[in-house]
Amino acid sequence: MKIHDTAAQAYAVASEAYERGRPSYPGEAVACVVDELGVGPSTTVVDLAAGTGKLTRLLVPTGARVVAVEPVTAMRTTLVAVVPGVDVVAGTAEALPLAPESVHAVTAAQAFHWFDRGEALAEIARVLGPNGGLAMLWNQRDESVPWVARLNDLMQWRTQPIPQYVDGLDWAESVAAVDAFTPLHHRQFANPHELDVESLVDRVRSTSYIANWPEPRQATLVDQVRHLVAGFPERFTLPHHTDVFWCHRR
Ligand SMILES: C[S@@+](CC[C@H](N)C(=O)[O-])C[C@H]1O[C@@H](n2cnc3c(N)ncnc32)[C@H](O)[C@@H]1O
Structure with missing residues (x-):
């Protein structure tokens, strides 16, 4: 099962920090996905690149059959522990372990940038039934807030030679x-992530390329991050927005 080396190595070691530190998705964004893709009882939705199930768990209350596809064993192990009631299977976006026209909807949260876009889209079209829906979601930290911009700078967020989500028309x-x-639709939702210093450290350490840094380099960054938020209240908000894109199979 071949995925990008940075993702394979990072998510093999950082699944627990990922679960503790990463933001969820806002209710309005999930409602948008559920409504636009018609997810509900007697439908099957595949949460692709499910990770530890941050989005998967929010699809369970719809009553749909939820299938989580995730290539990294450690992420699947955490997912199974924290999200009961879903089918969890090993697989990649470029080779989905699913029959043709077998599902009503596919979601991919914080993940599509890791895929070979053409291969993944062809595979998703193969497994979706007629008029089946695809939704892609991403959380983005709100860099208009000065301390968040500084955090991104410390994380060297904009200068990594790895696939990353970039908003825009591409x-x-x-x-x-x-x-x-069909053409892609887009909506954006506010997503304030409430956390404390330790979960911010987990957020930073679960970043793919940072999880692959040698420990001394990670420790230096963690010290800088702790210093950045030293005067903050015990719990504080890391502001994000959530981008939701969706379309249907022709
Ligand atoms: C940033 S995590 C997102 C996890 C989860 N969807 C969420 O919203 O938190 C990216 C996930 O994509 C998975 N991934 C990377 N490349 C993939 C591929 N080619 N096919 C399927 N999943 C992949 C990784 O193993 C990882 O679990």
Whole structure:
């Protein structure tokens, strides 16, 4: 099962920090996905690249059959422990372990940037039934807030030679290039993430390329992050917005 080396190595060691430190998705964003994709009882939704199940668990209350697909064993282990009641299978976006036209909806949260876009979109089109829906979600830290911009600088967020989510039109272009989907829609939702210093440290340490740094380099960054938020209240908010994109199979 081949995925990007940075993701394979990082998520093999950082699944617990990921679960503790990463933000969830806002109710309005999940409602948008559920409504636009028609997820509910008697439907099957596949949460692709499910990780520790941050989105998966929010799909369970819809009454749909929820199938989580995730290639990294450690992420699946955490997912199984924290999200009961879903089918969890090993697989990648480029080779989905699913039959043709077997599902109503596919979601991919904080993940599509890791995929080979063309191969993944072709696979998703293969497993979706007619008019089946695809939703892609991403959380982005709100860099208009000065301390968040400083955090991103400390994390060297903008200068990594790895796939990253970039907002803009290229996602719509990627979907249009496959010719199997309707045009991509987009909505954005506020997503304030309330946390404490330790969960902020987990957030930083679970960042793919940082989880792969040698421990002394991670420790130096953690010291800088602790210093950045030293005067903050015990619990504070790391502001995000959540981008939701969706389309349907033609
Ligand atoms: C940032 S995590 C997102 C996890 C989860 N969806 C969430 O919202 O928290 C990215 C996930 O994508 C998975 N991944 C990376 N490359 C993949 C691929 N080619 N196919 C399927 N999953 C992949 C990783 O193993 C990891 O669990």
